[in-house]
Amino acid sequence: MNIEDIPRRRFDALIIGAGGGGLRAALQLAEADASVAVVSKVFPTRSHTVAAQGGMNAALANVLPDNWHWHMFDTVKGSDYLGDQDAIEYMCRAAPKAVYEMEHFGVPFSRLDNGKIYQRPFGGQSQNFGGEQAARTCAAADRTGHAILHSLYQQNIRAKTHFFDEYFAVDLLKDEQGNILGAYVFDIHSGEELIIEAKTTLLATGGAGQLFRTTTNALINTGDGMGMALRAGMPLQDMEFFQFHPTGIAGRGMLITEGARGEGGYLVNAKGERFMERYAPSAKDLASRDVVSRSIYTEVKEGRGCGPEKDHVLLKLDHLPEDVLQSRLPGIRQTCITFLGIDPADQPIPVYPTAHYTMGGVPTNRHGQVVIPVKDTPEEPVTGLYAAGECACVSVHGANRLGGNSLLDILVFGRSAANHIIEYLKENRFHKVIDEKVIKQAYNRLHRWDTNSGDESVDDIRHELQKVMEENCGVFRTQDVLNNGVEEVSKLAERLKNASITDQSELFNTARVEALELENLMDVALATVYSAAARTESRGAHSRVDFTERDDKGWMRHTLYTSEERKLDYKPVRTKPMSVDSFPPKPRVY
Amino acid sequence: MSEYAMPEQVNSALRWRCRRGMLELDILLNEFIDKKYTLLDNSQKEVFDQVLDYPDQLLFDLFLGHMESSDTKVSDLVQTIRQSASV
Secondary structure: OOHHHOOEEEEEEEEEOOOHHHHHHHHHHHHOOOOEEEEEOOOHHHOHHHHOOOOEEOOOOOOOOOOHHHHHHHHHHHOOOOOOHHHHHHHHHHHHHHHHHHHHHOOOOOEOOOOOEOEEOOOOOEOOOOOOEOOOEEOOOOOHHHHHHHHHHHHHHHOOOEEEEOEEEEEEEEOOOOOEEEEEEEEOOOOOEEEEEEEEEEEOOOOOHHHOOOEOOOOOOOOHHHHHHHHOOOOEEOOOOEEEEEEEEOOOOOEOOOHHHHOOOEEEOOOOOOOHHHHOOOOHHHOOHHHHHHHHHHHHHOOOOEOOOOOEEEEEOOOOOHHHHHHHOHHHHHHHHHHHOOOOOOOOEEEEEEEEEEOOEEEEOOOOEEEEEEOOEEEEEEEEEEEOHHHEEOOOOOOOOOOOHHHHHHHHHHHHHHHHHHHHHHHOOOOOOOOHHHHHHHHHHHHHHHHOOOOEEHHHHHHHHHHHHHHHOOOOEOHHHHHHHHHHHHHHHHHHOOEEOOOOOOOOOHHHHHHHHHHHHHHHHHHHHHHHHHOOOOEOOEOEOOOOOOOHHHHOEEEEEEOHHHEEEEEEOOOOOOOOOOOOOOOOOO | OHHHOOHHHHHHHHHHHOOOOOHHHHHHHHHHHHHOHHHOOHHHHHHHHHHHOOOHHHHHHHHOOOOOOOOHHHHHHHHHHHHHHOO
């Protein structure tokens, strides 16, 4: 199809991504009578929100005493003081309302005998600013994400949101002034391209766990919104902070819960040694996540890994009584039988650290507006562009996310972004004119895969990228390791320019989709490894072996990476909350 | 299946429907497609088509053994899919 023949559709708001954040925003907009388009590369109820089993935090005080200010303290402390305290206050204050809204939309939260919503205790939750354990997480059994996603989807159907299912967004579109005016997309089924002109665009595309070989994330989590933002000239913020879990099934990625070690399970290397005794003599296998993760990495790196490739360690549960396994860890048993063909009652489980959550993302303020540095202003809103959820960095998770805060994040800031868009639309009633050059760039980027004759393979480069990121930007970080990561990822980025695909068809060309996803992953990988190599301190999930301490004087600031010249910049953390006193940084001890 | 009628497109279309919200489902469904799908007869392929329309959480519960289908055609297929994933 010639570029001038590509059809155009117009909407008030375009939402890219149909997980919880995108659908919450879409519903708010549709109910305000805005015309809303949601573009999703998979059917909406197959978005990654469905995998969030734990629940969402809100200080309802249904089980134990609680209030939003304690929730705020825990979130600031959990973030290792890198979270923006105004956004955290906003989120924690909004949390109870977000839960009640979801209840009204149809989420069947688990109940107490008195009829109130049940709340379970999670790690990092406290009463009275660091005191006794709190119980703050509201859950719909072990399927909270599923319940939220399906309820929001049904509500959107009722509200007549327009869905473009199985459409892939290639790039953002803008005018000569830099205002964002929609996106260039195509239908994966037919290959037909479409220009969606929108007065406002919200990125809600989730995280980028596919950066790493071992990850808990689904295949769809390729950082598409982050890649689009980078190519449109936006920075990514705090990408060095990626949350890892120490015990994923080796070579597979899915989690083996900490409960397995809590019940008496322990880790051994190829020699059968309980190596955690060396790294953490008192806590041993129950040491903090980063310590256990690094210890596993070190054992493997120093040649004491298990298996033919010596690339993992073993988690032993076979000494536990069978009734303990069956009654307290039934999910783990089924997972191992299904994916490994072994019963942990008889054999140990091969494990390796697994990538779980992207704390960084497209920088926004608490209204969901994407904000960038302009001259002396660190946070100038970009007209027409919003982001929410895991692809955004608002930043409520800072250097480390607390369990139960991710579902809360997507619902609070999806709604908040929509409210700002509604106000914007009142003042901006007409579509602006898209710069034709930008359309041409998106067209060329898509169609380069129709004609490219390079001899590199997309699959090979993706696998190598995931391996390089795991080895050089994973849980073991030193200057040499990270510098090597910068070098290796840069080489892969060059090789990607010479990649080609054999399938040149228009209909259901998933090879082309995977090539475009890899381009997004590559841009996000560069942002991650450059940001990590520059931060010479340990904070939250960014844990350096050569800089073991947090350095508040030098590094209590946000990283901003831009693709042009692969440049790093920094901006201050917003330490002033909206209405209460700041929580000054303290050692993060639990 | 009719919307994906052209034979050369079947694999891509089916594979895309196997892209789910959970890693566990991605692995199970993709390994099944790679190893076993072509061995199914037409009626089994129809059952697979029907199973792909299930919500992710239901698929997860079936594949991980938390739930069993009363339809033997579905439960047989679920067993086959589970077997193709274990290494």
